[in-house]
Amino acid sequence: MGKVSRLMQGNEACVEGALAAGMRLYAGYPITPSTEIAELASVRLPQEGGKFIQMEDEIASIACAIGASVAGTKAMTATSGPGFSLKQENLGYAALAEIPLVVVDVQRMGPSTGMPTSPSQGDVMMARWGTHGDHPVIAISPSSVMETYEQTIRAFNLSEKYRTPVLLMMDELVGHLREGVSLPDPDDIEIIDRPAVKYPDPKRLPYKMKAGQQVPSMAPFGNGQRYNITGLIHDESGFPTNSNAIAKELLDRIMHKVSDNYADIVSCESRFTEDTETVVFCYGGTMRAVISAVEQARSRGMKCGIFRPVTIWPFPEKELSKLASDPKVGRILVVEHNYGQMLLEVQRVVGGHCRVDFLGKYNGNAITPREITAALFEDDPGALASCAYTVGRDR
Amino acid sequence: MVDKGDVKPRTRQVSDLIFKYMRPEHLPQIWCAGCGNGIIMRDVAQAIENLGLSRSNTVIVSGIGCSSRAAGYLDFNTIHTTHGRAIAFATGIKLANPHLEVIVIAGDGDISAIGGNHLIHAARRNIGLTVVVMNNNIYGMTGGQYSPTTPTGEFGTTAPYGNIDRAFDIAKLAYGAGASYAARGSAYHVQQTISLIQEGIRHRGFSIIDVASVCPTYYGRKNKKGSAVDMLKWQRDNAVQAEKAKTMTPEELKGKLVLGAVSQSLHPEFTYEYGKLIERLYEEKEQREEQEKADMARIGKVTGQIKNSGEAPVSSPAGRERNELRLAGSGGQGIILASVILAQAAVLAGKYTAQSQSYGPEARGGQCKAETLVSDTPIGFTKVQNPTFLMCLTQESLSHYGKSVGPDCMVLIDSALTPPENLRPEQVVKLPILETARTKVGRLQTANIVAVACINTLIGLTDRSSMEQAVLMHIPKGTESLNLKAFEEGVRLASESLGALKGDGK
Numbered sequence: 001m002g003k004v005s006r007l008m009q010g011n012e013a014c015v016e017g018a019l020a021a022g023m024r025l026y027a028g029y030p031i032t033p034s035t036e037i038a039e040l041a042s043v044r045l046p047q048e049g050g051k052f053i054q055m056e057d058e059i060a061s062i063a064c065a066i067g068a069s070v071a072g073t074k075a076m077t078a079t080s081g082p083g084f085s086l087k088q089e090n091l092g093y094a095a096l097a098e099i100p101l102v103v104v105d106v107q108r109m110g111p112s113t114g115m116p117t118s119p120s121q122g123d124v125m126m127a128r129w130g131t132h133g134d135h136p137v138i139a140i141s142p143s144s145v146m147e148t149y150e151q152t153i154r155a156f157n158l159s160e161k162y163r164t165p166v167l168l169m170m171d172e173l174v175g176h177l178r179e180g181v182s183l184p185d186p187d188d189i190e191i192i193d194r195p196a197v198k199y200p201d202p203k204r205l206p207y208k209m210k211a212g213q214q215v216p217s218m219a220p221f222g223n224g225q226r227y228n229i230t231g232l233i234h235d236e237s238g239f240p241t242n243s244n245a246i247a248k249e250l251l252d253r254i255m256h257k258v259s260d261n262y263a264d265i266v267s268c269e270s271r272f273t274e275d276t277e278t279v280v281f282c283y284g285g286t287m288r289a290v291i292s293a294v295e296q297a298r299s300r301g302m303k304c305g306i307f308r309p310v311t312i313w314p315f316p317e318k319e320l321s322k323l324a325s326d327p328k329v330g331r332i333l334v335v336e337h338n339y340g341q342m343l344l345e346v347q348r349v350v351g352g353h354c355r356v357d358f359l360g361k362y363n364g365n366a367i368t369p370r371e372i373t374a375a376l377f378e379d380d381p382g383a384l385a386s387c388a389y390t391v392g393r394d395r
Numbered sequence: 396m397v398d399k400g401d402v403k404p405r406t407r408q409v410s411d412l413i414f415k416y417m418r419p420e421h422l423p424q425i426w427c428a429g430c431g432n433g434i435i436m437r438d439v440a441q442a443i444e445n446l447g448l449s450r451s452n453t454v455i456v457s458g459i460g461c462s463s464r465a466a467g468y469l470d471f472n473t474i475h476t477t478h479g480r481a482i483a484f485a486t487g488i489k490l491a492n493p494h495l496e497v498i499v500i501a502g503d504g505d506i507s508a509i510g511g512n513h514l515i516h517a518a519r520r521n522i523g524l525t526v527v528v529m530n531n532n533i534y535g536m537t538g539g540q541y542s543p544t545t546p547t548g549e550f551g552t553t554a555p556y557g558n559i560d561r562a563f564d565i566a567k568l569a570y571g572a573g574a575s576y577a578a579r580g581s582a583y584h585v586q587q588t589i590s591l592i593q594e595g596i597r598h599r600g601f602s603i604i605d606v607a608s609v610c611p612t613y614y615g616r617k618n619k620k621g622s623a624v625d626m627l628k629w630q631r632d633n634a635v636q637a638e639k640a641k642t643m644t645p646e647e648l649k650g651k652l653v654l655g656a657v658s659q660s661l662h663p664e665f666t667y668e669y670g671k672l673i674e675r676l677y678e679e680k681e682q683r684e685e686q687e688k689a690d691m692a693r694i695g696k697v698t699g700q701i702k703n704s705g706e707a708p709v710s711s712p713a714g715r716e717r718n719e720l721r722l723a724g725s726g727g728q729g730i731i732l733a734s735v736i737l738a739q740a741a742v743l744a745g746k747y748t749a750q751s752q753s754y755g756p757e758a759r760g761g762q763c764k765a766e767t768l769v770s771d772t773p774i775g776f777t778k779v780q781n782p783t784f785l786m787c788l789t790q791e792s793l794s795h796y797g798k799s800v801g802p803d804c805m806v807l808i809d810s811a812l813t814p815p816e817n818l819r820p821e822q823v824v825k826l827p828i829l830e831t832a833r834t835k836v837g838r839l840q841t842a843n844i845v846a847v848a849c850i851n852t853l854i855g856l857t858d859r860s861s862m863e864q865a866v867l868m869h870i871p872k873g874t875e876s877l878n879l880k881a882f883e884e885g886v887r888l889a890s891e892s893l894g895a896l897k898g899d900g901k
Binding site for chain 2 (some may be wrong): 064173227
């Protein structure tokens, strides 16, 4: 009971997940292939007592969402590559001012206007490093419609818990995919709210933490605790400071609140890794082709498995490092819809432990299982004509 | 204190305002000696005092630049945002909590250059924010570059030969964009500016008060305007009230500072209107939910009736474990909807499905392709690799997709089409889908439903009841009987063809 089987599009699952998580404001600007998120939010939010607003541009959309969050409302904005580029400055603002927020990027092929309806995973490094300055990042990349629903909820929960923007890095493959989903009973969904200020007091230092806290409690504007929020480096009072010691302390804290909670934040999936000699590394919608390819390869006798970060940032280095140091594993094949972005992370983490090969596709088409098996077996170079395949060094 | 006698004073001592509305621990402020911003900040505090606003219920939002520092000095809920974006942040705050009084304090570069887009759209939207512009005609924080309000011919560090640009009149710009309250004050005209800010805050809708500040350090020095006092005196001597300005010629108004309300009108306020929408939907909620339930019950009943009508489900060729269906045609034929209906039916029948389509310019009138995968086991790759079934409703799509199918793929085409030579005659099923929709059902638009029924009958993707239910879930209300007729015709069409294939047809 409590389960409803229904056909749902990935973008739709994002909206329903957000609503289930408590989103009550969406600010956005139309952009393919994320537009369905805005459209559905405009239908659903007022039905639930929430608000939708179509802002004048992408920058205004994230700014509006941050403003709503400051006023105590869970907020989201969604976009695609060009819009994600535009949102970067305010993303850094939310990271430094510690404003909970969910930003969705349904990735499409770039650079620039690129191929607006074509799948890509070309924004994953922008997700990590796009805004200026050092900042913490939590980014999640779902691989199915159901996972989009679940991970959107988790994105809200993490953003509230750690008071930091969380990026949901979808791709066109999942955003525009329709699948059957079984939604959980609303009572069974875990909802996390930001650490609240119980007794509002204007004298309270807004960024001062109670013992054991890594994240300061947050009062919504209007609850009686008057305080200041700024994108300048600030002290516990929320006011700007030029103290170099406080600057370091603040940056250390916002970085550590994510890195120290690695186990809570990082999530990844391994398949067939108990006997594996070759690991296919992938994330997001690419996973689907990888599943088909690995199943075929295994039926042909290859001992291969899959390693998939669900949380792409922080990068699941502990798990990958453990896998790479398994003496049985001799080769990791990184498969992604770009010119080789997460490849760099895999190479960094794996070090010289095993060979790291790369299969990338950036012509606007989805990577097919045939291309992946061709790379796995290295027996059908013709099949790789529309991909980039590079072989790493042997250990 | 000045609070004595019968006459309630319009202004309090500055020291009173400081202790009541400012954060003394963050004063003195960083503005230069003679800067007009301090006067304007005080005007804002005085207006708030005169209106009796609650500090806890008031929000001050600023952007970046000299003006933005005001947020830190004022003891309210304050947020110092990014350059140009104060109005966009404020929009989110106001929308999330319309009970808050949200006041934006911005500079001329902040609000009319980098933030110009937000200004005009907030004005158009008529959201209940009050914007106070500290307009000093220059970028002060960065050291005196010309701004959108620097008059033509004047100097800045980036206009060393005199400014070629023309200047914005911010109040008129906002008025042009639909601001329901736009006014101009000045640092010199304190009493009037306080009144204008008060009116702006009280105004239901977007309000903007463009206040002429003075920047003796950069604008004044670069343009030989004299001391701060000289600049304030200039404001005094060149001010013209808006009422009087109406009677003056453009020549007479040249170089004058027009003060007062430029526009004042009443229009629906955005958050109020949105609140009404929420109320309306809330009132309709029960009705909506009942309607949804009734719709589902009706769908169930209709399909149930057909299922129980004694008509045996049409037998199909042995069901495959995995079906990969590709539907193609031209935009407007309902190809994507047909594909979605097939996927919906698969979900209803408890099967795994993945549905996607090609988007892009070709989806608007040109070629259109949609794919539905249906499987008894979880689906990995979500795109069609080796179609088990292809349907084409146009010759163009048939030529395009027909050539790449394998010998085991069933190809359903409209009777009017000619199959490409690579297809075996046995794998091609020709049915008059479009003709049936046009003549037997009576509407060409139902061709996709005829097609869905044909497909399901030919390959037995799901039971008939699931498919009919899926059809009813996705068609516009009021077209049920028409579409069920289309479905019926489709079933008949494909059954006759199956019968013919099996050799027991007429």
